[in-house]
Amino acid sequence: MASEHIVVNCTINGEQQVFLANERDSLLEALRDRIGLTGAKEGCNNGNCGACCVNMDGRIVNSCLVMAAECEGSEIRTVEGLAEGDQLSPLQNAFLEQAALQCGICTPGFLVAAEALLEQNPDPSEHEIRYWLAGNLCRCTGYDKIIKAVQQAAGQSVV
């Protein structure tokens, strides 16, 4: 039953990282327990809530459904990598201005997912936003203000 440790080389938020992980670790566990990046959250640990969303090689993934060992050579971006120093991204600012978070536990996942949406589709419709974010559960907001924050970050007028 004993498990061994493995060495993983990858890029996280633009920085080259070499870390030791338990071979049983998911990317989420590696980020949180080995590297100390606790922004990605565990909500369900089986891909149904989106709280652990990170960007891996340009696509959003549920980091709970990626083995740490799979990340060898990958580029990972987490919520901690969204701001440039103390300059928040437009999306982060929009979340604050629209009061798009209450408890905040789902926020990192939403931000990473929405950032990827806007990179690929800079002017999404409300339906496209809702569809893209359907894998990210929020239990506090009823989604209304989250959708509006994404619309604001996309430069759309928000009622």
Added chain:
Amino acid sequence: MVTAQSKETEQYNVIGTRPIRHDGVDKVTGAAQYGADLNLPGMLAGRVLRSPHAHARIVSIDTSKAEALEGVQAVITNADFPRAGDEEIDTGEGTANLKWVLDNVIASDKVLYKGHAVAAVAAADHHIAEDALELIEVEYELLTPVLDVRDAMVDGSPLLHDGLHTAAMDGSQSDNPSNTASHLQFTKGDLDSGFAEADVVLEREFETSMAHQGYIEPHNGTAFYRADGTLDIWTSTQGAFVVRDSVAPLLQLSPSQVKVTPMEIGGGFGGKIPVYLEPVAALLSQKTGRPVKLTMNREEVLLATGPTSGTYMRVRMGAKRDGTITAADVHLAFEAGAYPGSPVGAGAMCALAPYDIPNQRIDGYDVVVNKPKTAAYRAPGAPQSEFATESVLNELAEELGLDPLEMRLQNACVEGAQRADGFTYGVIGNVECLEAAQESPHWQSELQGPNRGRGIAQGFWFNIGFESSAYAQVNGDGTVPLVLGSTDIGGTRASIAMQLAETLGISAEEVHPHVVDTNSVGYTQVTGGSRTTFAGGWAAYECAMDIRRQMEERAAQIWECDAADVTYGDDAIIRGPQDEDGNDQQFTFKELAGQLVTSGGHIVGRADVNKTSSGPAFATHIVDVEVDPDTGKVDILRYTAVQDAGTAIHPAYVEGQMQGGVAQGVGMALNEEYYYDESGDLKNASLLDYRMPTALDLPMIETNIVEVPNPGHPYGVRGVGEVPIIPPAPAVRAAIANAIGVHMNELPMSPRAILDATLPSGD
């Protein structure tokens, strides 16, 4: 006492504005530390072994193989806890039997629900801890599970607790043991004559499923028992003091030995008031001498924390042709889960709360079943009971050919009306909500298209007061750190800081709120019961008034005048008498703040309040749905929520509470359920199959904040958070009936249930 309640909202400088929340940047950058984010040197990881059975006697537990596994540091069972006596402890908004609290944390002689904790392991990491669970051998003697509230109430039903008798409100107990833990009743008027007066009488039966709060953050608890006998706990909780006062007696420690640090909390909605993991982590730490972190996975959250009650309800209501409701008879049987304590009491008090009905009887039964012990969930008890009553009221209106909104207005409680439980209303916004809904663009619009329907419902919930504590220091630069005991679950740092800022006449940004541990602030009740902005805000107000008074005194010292001649204005200008030369003397807040250090030292304001519950909230919701008659699926097309917030301190977060409540209420209405098989196995213990609404399941939710200030609060605040979960289910039910002519009598009104109700038999 200075009260600001007479002010119109527009006269406020800070209240009613929408500043960026103080903890916002941390929460959008991933810096905020939630309970599971904690990492301490030498920390062990814990895991809990849970019962695969719903009802069984524990014959034996053999932990020896698990203990022998390399990396395992400790394995504990209930037997390792000090014996808990038959005493009542404070669990936040009430009390609970200590033995039951412990037995729910970790089972003693019996397991009472699938997922009931049986043993726990601390190991070098969570992988090893999980491996160790597989090595613990538990022998069970299976017992028949009791899964339905009506079955549980029948004489001869298998009993969960041999010593449980039905308690009546008068303190008497049933002769025979029973699964019915208590019975309560409220009456008003004469039911028989009330029904005799009615032209139409309807009776309906309802069943609702257990439903979970569904917070996205699973429970966690980290404990470090130090060699000096002090215990540190870090946890995501709605009430740090409740954790302290639950863990201390369970481990036979003094509260002074226990310090609880509330971490950021990823949602609670009532479910993070009870303790689950904290006592276990504490004992594991005591055994190992090292910090131990326990976290639940999602399955454990759904299996073994506290959902809200499943129910069986029956409502009979009578009205005259003109719409006057003459009588109502309400029967509520609530599942408490494995131990007594469902929210049936509040459900009974809320059931008919919006309406002035002369003749009423409301019976409530608290019934144990082999399901997890229920916990508070947003307006506990009210979404169920008001679903039943609002639904019958809607059907009565339909039967009488009356507008359901008009009929509500006709029967609405106003100031001075008395409920069956004896409460008499003060200033309330019941009618104002209904009128605002009536005038809303949504209600005024015409709904077109096949299989579409519109529904409306009203909701009522209390506003709990109780203890809150705060203190604030004035810094030399005019900023004010504000120290709070209330966990911030959805923006209350901001809403409390804004009330301090308003009172001091400074900006919200100049106040820096901090939530601290139980040793660092006075006793503060849970973040729950719609009380935090109300009571915490009151504490902040009094704290600010304390600062104002001290700043007046300080200015008097500086000006060498009588403090009575100094006034601290709402514009944050401190004015004194003219000086010897006849010049006006005054300080801005910032100027005086800058002189504090050299004029006698800093100023700290403090307040501990213990308030009554006086600002009940009403809400009116309107919903349009479209039903796919071929599949039974309901889509929400449009939703409007109207609510009396008293005074909306931070309107964006008031809207957020309303929208979030609607989303949860819609979830409860349409899909959320605890799906058990006949053995008591919860078959949908995942976020895949426990179907909470996704972003694609809801439209934008229109909000309309009505402000009928609460005269019992310096800023007119009413509880906001809970009432919006109540109207969605009955409103959606009415909309479905309006769309396809079928009245659903169960929750959730899932596609399966709708098909069952609409498919011709034999199909």
Added chain:
Amino acid sequence: MQAVKYARAESVEEAVSLLQDGGDGARPLAGGTDVIVQARERTRDIDLFVDIKHIPEVISIEYSDDSGLTIGAATPCYQIYGDDTISEKYPVLVDSCSLIGGTAIQGRASLGGNLCNSSPAADGIPSLIVLEGQVEIAGPNGRRTVAVEDFCTGPGQNVLADGEFVVKLHFPAPAERSGARFLRFIPRNEMDIAVANAASAVRLDGDGNVSWARVSVGAIAPTPLLVADAADAIVGQPLSEESIAAAAAASSAAANPITDMRGSIRQRVHLAGVLTERTIRQAAERAG
């Protein structure tokens, strides 16, 4: 998580040998959206993940009018629905791939994985069946091909032998005036397992008669079904209310579902018909 090891295969041969050496506990890892959960929740004994997605032919999309479409088994859903050729010629695959999980799942999940997970409710499989998909399997004895409808043998079970894994999926080039549609029914609008799902494919001849059809229904039997009776009910005549109703009735008759937390027998039998009807209509629209 079970004590699972990880190995990255660079070639089909290496993957086969790793799987063969790994025995019963070895599983191919593509997107991992099912197997990682199974390993974590200990619902399947897994002690070795063989990562196959670094093998070029296992992540690929190729099309020619002669040989049709070939999709590498581990190609993630987003690449499939983002592919212009697939969108134009095989929109039914877009239907399926854009419904499997949410966006983040679609970044990893693959049709090969969906097939090998062999869930009765798999949202990929009915579409593969109606497209006459062929599964190319590599194993210790070389390669073999199996029709998709013969691949699954029961819930979570399939024809793969020890050491075998799915390399690619092949589909014939679409015929003139053909169209296919996949729909599923879930209680929410996303993030659910199908209560029932269905795909239909039709070809129309010059007279507007249905010259060929396939109907496959999922989550109503231990494996996704190819319902020949439903296809027979519409072939050889123009589509009509009667023929569509007969096809729907055939699907309902073929259904042999269970009642569970996701749906009841009654609901699933009914939905098999509803979805058959709807997919046939919409497939015919696509056929033009």
Added chain:
Amino acid sequence: MVTVLIPQPLRTLTDGEPVLMAEGHNIRAVIRDLAPRYPELADRLVNEGKIGRGISLAINGDVVSTGLITKVPEGAEIAIVPQISGG
């Protein structure tokens, strides 16, 4: 003089009386005033120096949060209700 409203199930302790009149400046005094007439009711309302288990008292619609010493204004209406909790 204050009014104490007795819910149906507690009327077994008040000889069926739905409404009692009593004197007292705080809750404790009101219950003391009732005790000679309705000893069982007093026992139910006070337990070991605290308001009885599982019940709350409300004065003019406000739930009492400061126990037996809570002041009762002249003419007030006291209701006996179950404990409620919020989410």
